[in-house]
Structures are given as C-alpha cells and as structure tokens.
Amino acid sequence: MSSRTLYRKLVDSHTVSVIDESNVLLFCDLHLMNEYTSPQAFAGLHEKGRDVPYPGQNVAVVSHIIPTHPQAVRVIQDPASALQASNLNRNCARHGIPLFDTNDQLQGIEHVVAPEHGMIRPGMVVICGDSHTTTYGALGALGFGIGTSEVEHVLATQTLVYRLAKDMRIRVDGQLPTGVTAKDLVLMVIGKIGAQGARGYVVELCGSAIDALSIEARFTLCNMMVEAGARGALIAPDQKAFDYVLARAVDMAGAARDQALAHGRTLSSDADARFDAEHRFDASEMSPHVTWGTSPDQVAPVTGRVPRLEDLPEQAQRHSAERALSYTRLEPGAALLGIPVQHVFIGSCTNGRIEDLRAVADVVRGRRVVPGVRAMVVPGSGAVRAQAEAEGVADVLIQAGFEWRKPGCSMCLAMNDDVLGEGTRCASTTNRNFEGRQGRGAITHLMSPAMAAAAAVTGVISDVRTLVANHV
Template identity: 65%
Template structure:
C-alpha cells in the first residue's frame, strides 16, 4: 500500500495519470495491462475477433462496455436512413456479420438503417459516452479524437480486439510525453484545421511518433469542444499515439449537455474527479513545442502526406532545396503523383470534387463554417461537391438550422452520414486523376480512390473551392447572404 502511494508523490502528466488509474498490472518496464472503459468496433476490424471467440467458446466479458458502428463501407446516397442498402456483396457481408455478432453477444449496434447511424468518432461523444478520465479503444487510428474530452483514446490492431472483448483489457506499450503549447487568438479566417495542419507541417508526419501529445495554451483553452476534437483527431497524422486536452468548463458543459443518462448528483460527483485531471505544474515533458496562433493562416496540403502542407498563398517546395536525399525523393514522388511542379502556386489550382465531412470535420460547427461561405452562392459548374454529415443527429440539426437548404440551393449533394469519401471503402470515390478539396485527415496515394489527388483543408476552404472551382483563400470570400 505504501509503495503504491509513494509511486504517485512525484509530479505526473495527465497522460500518466490516466494510464496509472487504468493499470491492472505492470508487465515490464515498457508494458502494462490496461483496463478499457469503452471499446468501440466497426465492421471491418472486428470479424476475425468474433470468429476466434467462437472457436475458443469464449464470451464477451462486458458487453455493456462495447459499442459497434457500421460506418466505413456504408453508401451515403441521399435516400432515407430506412432505405439505405449496401449493394457491394463483400461490404454487405461485413455489415450482416457485425449485426449477427452484436446480436449473439449482446452488444449495442448502430446498424446500416439506424436513424442515429454515422461515424463512430462522432456518434460516441455526441451520445455522452466519452467522458474525462476514461480509456477508450477502437480498431481505428482516429480514436485519438476522444482526447478532446480528457479521455485516453487510441487505435488498436485487429488482433488485439479479441483480447479486449474477452478480458476488457489490453497489453499496452507506454508512450513518452510531449506537450504542444499554442498561445494567442486565432486570426480571422483561420480555423483549428489550419492550426493542426501547420503544426503537422512543422514537426513532420513522424514528429510525435511514440508520444502522447498534450495540447495546451490559451489558444487551445479558447477552442470549442468540437474544435478540440479536430485537433486530437489529426494528432495521429504527426505519429502521435494519443492526444489529450485538459478537461475544463468547456468539456464539462459539453458532457452535461450530451450525457442525458447522468443524474445531477452523479454528474457533480464525477466532476469532482474530472477537475483533478491535469498535468501537475512541476512535471517535465520529454519534448515540448511552442506555437503562436498569430502565425496561423489557411493551410492546404500539396503532397501525399498530411505534413506536406503550405499556407494557401505559398509556393510548392522544390525537391532540390530539401535537406537530404530522402526528403528530396519524397517531394519528387509526391509532386509526380499529384501532377504538380515545384515553385507552383496552389491558389487557382482547379479542382474536380469537393468533400465536406469525415470524423475530422463532419460535426455541426464544421457544417456551419462551410455554410457561412456557401450562403447565397453556387457551386462552380466544373465541380461536383458533396456534404456528408458525421451522424444522423448532425444531419437533422443541420436541416433544422437551415444549413442543408443552403447547401442544396448552392448545388451541393446533401447526403446520408458515413465515412464516405474519406477513404475508398465505399462507393464515394475519386476517379483516377480527379483532384479533390477535402476536409478529411489523410491525403495518401489512392486514399480517396486509385489515382485520386487529395488536398486537405478546412471546411471554409473546401466551401470556397467548391464555389470558385479552384483552390481559393476563403478569407477573400467573405460570408454573405443573398
């Protein structure tokens, strides 16, 4: 007992506090057996786990702490939720297998035709299931999103899903601690997506590899809960193993609003614990980075990695100016795939498609930001533009607020929720050579379709591209109403 108390006298980071509070056993210096409060599954990372459980005649230990969502393979055609049908046979099989598995093991499922269906990382917070101090696991790398609410979320491999289902624990390798501090007010026309793209461009796609990143500073404290989700969602694109933001009044108000099942007394008791979730003042991080919000301008990716991004008015880098041979080769390869040249401007580059949605930017605040640019304008005749809300709930709210009408009147497709065009696992895909302005998180080769070319940007910037037919600076397209 004394030993346990002594262990916690030294100052700890928020990350260490979350790990310590969920450690069932210390396995060695680098690994612990970690308890999971919630495990989320989707249709493509869970089938093998359930098959293996059946073969071993094992049950799911805590079905109430599992949640399943069909999101990646689902078509988003603008029909009613009840009429949605997955035509592709392998995808349909994945969805029906998930339904059978959840039914057999007593797990809550947001199925193809569920009115609340959507993207797992949007559904879970909006239903109040993500709370400060939790450990949340999911077979998807963007589980880091939940750090926005002070929960330790991270992706797990398919092989680990079986262990989690059977034991509610995971053999976990400890991360190092990194703090990224951002201070000051974001300039007008700059968004949280621009901020995180700037950070990734500066520290690199491997800049946070092996680290749990804590975002702090006055800029972060001023962000809404949804904006914080965009930050934590994208942290994995810098290689982060987790992303965290200290829970505060913004967090607590968000959870109070979403967690309908929490009685007032329960909430107040939980709040007393949540308020202790912060990095101790004297604690030392392994690495610290500092950024100023004043530096943030609209950012756009030019290459095939999220760190290959520049200010919208910048010029594409020259491989000859790269620091070393490897960096030079990476730039050359990206330029070849993207059909671009060194020294070229992104401003004015024509786009064929525009996609607004995903677990990065499919929330109501994202749709509001895009609609503010779109209102009273029309999509360029050369562009096919679509808006895919992150969940059934977001879709309904956008319709109630009149955002859907703004998009439809402007010539956007207003679709049903799902992962959609974020990745080529459904029928919303780019044709080879098509160039897309996208609010998603990854611009890898073939990510949105074989030969497709993706430029990551904010919802306002994607909306501006749709209206102008090319990559544009949303700051010069001031919101107006017809």
C-alpha cells in the same frame, strides 16, 4: 507520489497490473467497433469458446462501407461489404452489444456518434480498431487505435496489454486570425514537426489558443494528431468539456454527476510535470493551410507555393516530395492559389460535425458551386444531419448546389461507392491524402471546411479570407 502528466494519470488510474517497465495491463472503459476490424476478432473469440463479459462497455457502428446515397432505406449492394455489416449485426446480437446499424436513424461515423451521445467522458480510456480514436482526447479521455488481435483480447477481457508512450507537450498561445481554424492549426503543426514528429508520444495540447477552441474544434485537433505519428492526443478538460458531456450524458445525475465532476477537475498535468519533448507555436502567425503532396505534413499556407526540391533540407524529404509531385501532377514552385479542382468533399470524423457544416454554409450562402465541380456533404451522423436540416444549414448547402448525403465515412477512404476517378483533384476536409486514399489515381488536397467551401464556389484552391471579406 512524484509529479505526473495528464497522460500518466490516466494510465495509472487504469492499470490493472504492471507487466514490466514498458508495459502494463490496461483496463478500457469503452471499446468501439466497426464492421471492418471486428469480424476476425469475433471469429477468434468464438473458436476459443469465449464470451464478452462486459457487453455494455462495447459499442459497434456500421460506418466505413455504408452507402451515402440519399435513400429512405439504405442497402449495401457490394456483397463483401454487406457480409461485413450482417456479420457485425449477428455478432452484436449474440453478445448483447449495442449497435448503430445500417438504417439506424442515429448511425454515423463512430468518432462522431460516441461523443454526441455522451459515451465519452473525461478520464476514460477508449479504444477502437481505428487510428483516429485519438479524437476523444478533446474531452480529456485517452483514446487510441488497436489492431484486430487486440480487439479480440479486449472483447474477451475488457483489458489490453499496453506499451507505455512518452510525453510531448505542444503549447499554442495567441488568437487564431479570422478565417483560420483548428484544421489549419493542426495541418500547420504536422507540417512543422513532420509525419513522424510525434511518433512514440502521447501529445498534450495546451495554451490560450487551445483554451479558446470549441469542443468540436478540439475534436478536429486531436483527431489529426495521429497524422504526426502520435499514439494519443489530450486536452485537459475544462468547463467547456464538462458542459459538453453533461448536455449529452443523460445518465449523469446526482451523486454520480458530482463525483464525476470532482474527478474531472483533477485531470491536468501537475505544474512541475516533466515532458520528454515540447513545442511552442503562436496562433496569431497562422494562416489557412492546404496540402500539396501525399502526406499530411506536405503542407503549406494557401498563399504559399509548392516547395522546390533543392530547397528541402534532407535527401529523404526531396525524394518523398519528388514522388508526391509526380502523383499530384504539380510543379515545384507552383502557387497553390488557383489550382483547379473537380471535386469537393465535406465530411469525415475530422470535419463532419454541425460546426463544420455551419462554416461551409456561411461561405456558400448566396453563392453557387461552379460548373464542372461536384460538391458533396456527408454529415458525420444521423443526429448531425437532422440538426443541419432543422437549422436550415442543409437548405443553404442544397441551394448552393451541394449534394446532401446520408451519414458515413464515405469518400474519406473510399470503402463504399463514393470513389474519385483517376486524376480527379479533390478539395477535402478529411484527414489523409495518401496515394489512392480517395480512389486509384485520385488527388487529395486537405483543408478546412471553409476552405473547401471556397474551392467549391470558385473551382480552384482559394483563400477563404478573400471570399469572406467580399461576401455581401
């Protein structure tokens, strides 16, 4: 057999049949569902009189529409949202599908819940009606988002008609400087290659800088590669990945464990595997990044400036930037440092894990959220929330003036009542800064948790490296 990339190994091992040179029928090890992409799929299934043959390989989570107010019992007040949640409950009960429901103590964001409970393992194919399913590439699993009609097909067959992608390799070597995180790294990469720079590709990330990242940092990296148009993101599993999974996959024991580890060690691209495109970056040259526009690739170092339209190389870029600056109310050439913010949001499937909350606590310990800024922390899951409380991280955040919320997607996409008002500028740890993403007319600046924490205690976009250096 010819040399293969990690991506092709995963596809080949899950191909049920070859349809043509561009499409295969792919077996899916795990199908994740949420409340807003599954109702039509279940309805179609029931109209055709079909059942779910593999209920144990499907898992559902109520995450996008759930309120995050710190109430003992959460009640979804919006009638349409409440109907979505109740429909999901009913459909899961009918078919025997596990569900993390509204008041489940372990409920959370699907892309946080699944790996923390050992559901994601190296070599798997994982699909979900959500684009950020690329997250699972951090563990050497091929994850990608699908549409509603595809959700129905997977429920009925546990397979998917899958169009093959091209291979891209992004190598990042060197050491990330102090104050620079995986979020900064991925924002920089997206800024360099563009919002469509990986369109049609599955991206494999490698290099000494990637090897040095924690698994939670790798989740952040793979999660946001979809913002460069990637159809998937992969990191070859190493000992860190195996240790992460074994600590959580309580069912992996004995011969099954040994077999899984042996298979996991084969999951890397062959030395002479060919990639269709390649990029290289030096981690040591990176700095904290902040978005200035309405696309994740409209980004710059925090010490930089909003670009001048005449300095952009293409007419399309100039037109896009002009529209973005009109929306974000920024002037070409303006410094990013010192831009006032009225809101800070810490959370999402990109940065709602315990490592992210610890980073925020490290910055704000002994400081206070400034008057005029509302700062929210929404843990990625009930387990993350409980761990933060047990470690004392939650106390630090509360003492600093942050709202300590219940888990959920929350203000990442404003599908619940966590919505920003017109013209409110938010320092956000989320993954998208599109027009209206966090509320009609709201302005989003994407950044790392540490950078968002710095904005909370200064009231402006700040360089967290300065705060850390001066912290006593």
